[in-house]
Amino acid sequence: SIITNGFAVMYIIAQKLVWKSVEDGYLVGSRGSVGSSFVATMAGITEINPLSPHYYCSKCHYVDFEEDDVKAYAGKAGVDMPDKKCPVCGEMLHKDGFDIPFETFLGFKGDKEPDIDLNFSGEYQSKAHKYTEVIFGAGQTFRAGTIATLAEKTAFGYVKNYFEERGRHRRKSEMERLAEGITGVRRSTGQHPGGIVVLPFGQDINSFTPVQHPANDMETDIVTTHFDYHSIDHNLLKLDILGHDDPTMIRMLQDLTGVDPLTIPLDGADVMSLFQNTDALGVTPDQIGGTKLGILGIPEFGTDFAMQMVIDAQPKAFSDLVRISGLSHGTDVWLGNAKDLIMSGTATISTAICTRDDIMTYLIQMGVESSLAFTIMESVRKGKGLKDDWIAAMKEKDVPDWYIDSCKKIKYMFPKAHAAAYVMMAWRIAYCKINYPLAYYGAYFSIRAKAFSYELMCQGKSRLEANMADYKRRMDAAADKEPGAQPLSNREEGAYGDMRIVQEMHARGFEFAPIDIFTAQSRSFQIVDGKLMPSLNSIEGLGDKAADAIVEAVKDGPFLSKDDFRERTKVSKTMVDLMDSLNLLGNLPESNQLSLFDF
Structure with a gap:
């Protein structure tokens, strides 16, 4: 169906972009439902394997989908299955499969236009955009324009x-009438954060x-479509090459630890325990301000709202x-819906509706006709x-009333x-949090911290706790x-979140090394003698460019004054x-001009 409907080219383009990024050392996360396509998995576009849970042997290619102990994991994840050795050659078997129906991505007849969204590292995003020009040739790609x-x-x-x-003087009703007339009029133009529009060969973009240039800025070399991309995306292909922090963080953790992220197991009991208590970190909740779980700062799960969800759901x-x-990203799926069902004991985390795919797989399992199950899923997911x-x-098929009521609210x-x-990205980061703590904290503060401040956070534990209080x-x-x-201002709220980390x-027994202007990096924290040295841009008021300038100036030798x-x-x-007040300039004199008194 992919080839017949003319969608193969979209897979090939995505494959080339992902392969190039991975070759350059940056993992790519997939967004949306592209992981529902086994073809996308085999093409290396996504890491998610949508087949039902199964064992397979990479040595002799033995595979097991059928045994009863495997089928018991239907609808769950293969990585949850117990470890097992290959009955043919004795190798440890791989565990894979997330049981995701392809219909979520391609439609019931396989004719829905695929929307392949990819999360590249924020550091790599501009290179991925440039690489589209290499694939299609100069002048064939444009940034997707937006209209504000x-x-x-x-x-x-x-x-x-x-x-x-x-x-x-005019009455309020008259002013509202006039305002209605200009609401929705174009105010400015901009660009989609990751959208690239591709022009077919032999065509003129002006057709x-x-x-x-966005917002008519003649200084920039970026060229965007003037019409909003929604108006033309049925006629021209739009690629979604988005920037995200997780692949950047994974890359920094790989650089600091030397561990290939793809070798990190997705079934470690110690990592799972972080979602239940703080024991794996070697701390008690009292030591970390009453936080009951070890997932503070883990993407997807590290906010207070998400942590309360985890406590309630007991994964x-x-x-x-x-x-x-899935629950945390939905609208009217958790609060007033699944949460009440779980807390009352009517449902559990494994029976509540959490993702759109759950509806289709559950209804088919209950005996509802497949195409109707798909239609119901599509209607419910769109509200x-x-x-x-x-x-x-x-x-008629004995679907419980609470399930039907839950569907109506979504x-x-x-x-x-x-x-x-x-979750796969978050799990790898959580693994490093336990096993490579300094690398984890260094990567977090370099990439994800919202308002890290050297003055507020790196002057010792007692000073930090006074600021937090x-x-x-x-x-x-x-x-x-x-x-x-x-x-608190927005910046102070961000700073408070960083202070908790x-x-x-x-x-956990780790501390900061004072910044040494001759060895500190401009934007990244680094591990020095078992301590974490903050980056120069963590000094409040010192921007990225000034920090870069200091690193460049250090290359020309010591400072005289x-x-x-x-x-x-x-x-x-x-x-x-x-x-100087933070003792970062050593004993440099005010000036290097010598006076008579120096002799």
């Missing part, structure tokens, strides 16, 4: 200001859309984590609910393949609406004074 339109409130503000500036296997990831005749067909559902891809007091005062309370690092440091690095005097 006037929102209702902004339009009302324009109308209100218009009359105020002219001293005219489809004018092109322009015991990898497949349960995939289901929790369109259930028709009366569908409900009758479900009840507004949007995540595909299982997307959740599985995210101050932030916590302000947060509580704001929550209790105390008069004069100063709520630092607190955990201290509790603070003046010399300022001259060679172009760092401001205020910044130099701050660095």
Whole structure:
């Protein structure tokens, strides 16, 4: 069906992009439901294997889908199965398969246009974009343009200001009527964060859309489609080459540890225990501010909301984590729905509806006709609910009432393949958190920290906890609406989240080395003598470019004085004074000009 419908080219393009990125040392995560396609798995586009759980031997190619102990894992994940040796040659068998129906991706008849979205490392994204030019040739690819339109409130503000500036009075209803007339009008143009539009050979782009520089910025070399890409994506192919932190973090962990991420097992009991308690980290909840789990800072699971979900759902296997990831990304799937069912004992994490694929596989299992099960899944995942005749067909096959009610509440559902891809990345990072703690914290602070501050977080444990107590007091005062309370700014909220990770690092017995301007890196933390040395850009107010300039200036030899440091690095005097107050400039004199008194 892929070749007949003309979709093969989309797979080949995705394959070339992924292979190039992996060859250059960066894993690629898949988004959306592309992992539902076994062809995409075999082509190396996605790591997710959508077949039902199974064992296979890479030495003699023995395979087992059929045994009863294997079939018991239907709908779950192959990695949850017990370890087993090959009965033919004695090698340890591989465990694989996530049991995902291809229909989620290609439609019931296999004729739905595939939407292959790929998560490249943020560091690599621009190279992947450039590589599309190598594949198709210069002038054949354009960035997907977007059109920003006037929102209702902004339009009302324009109308209100218009009359105020002219001293005219108009009723609110009249201003709302006029605002309605300009709502949705183009305000500015921009570019999709990862969309690339491909022009077929022999065609002129102007036959489809004018092109322009985004926001008419003549300085940039980026050319975008003038029309919004939604208007032309039925006529031209759009590739989704998105940037994401997880592949960047995996790459940094590989550089720091020398461990190939693909060799990290997905069935370790120690990693699973992080989702149940903090024992594997060697700390107690009291030492880390009452946090009950060891997954602080793990992508997908490290926020307070997600951790509470994990506590409520009580996962015991990898497949349960995939289901929790699906729940956390859906709309009206967890709160007021699956959470109530799980907490009341009506359902468990393995029987509740967590991803869109669950609906189709469960209904078929209950005996509902396959094409109807697919139709119901498509309707529910888009928030369109259930028709009366569908409900009758479900009840006829003994589908419980709570399941039908749950379907009615859902507004949007995540595909299982997307959740599985995210959990796979998160699991590898969690593995490094246990086994390579300094590498984990270094990678986290370099890539994922929201507002890391050398002054707030690297001046010792007692200073850190005093700062945390101050932030916590302000947060509580704001929550209790105390008069004069100063709520935390967005940056301070980000900093508080980073402090919690630092607190955990201290509790595990690790500490920071003071920044040495001659060895520190500009943007990445590094391990020095069993301690973590922060990057130069972690100094508050010192931006990435200034940090890069310091690293470049160090290559030209030692600094003679603070003046010399300022001259060679172009760092401001205020910044130099701050660095001096933090003892980062050693004993450099103010100036390298000698006076008579020096003799």
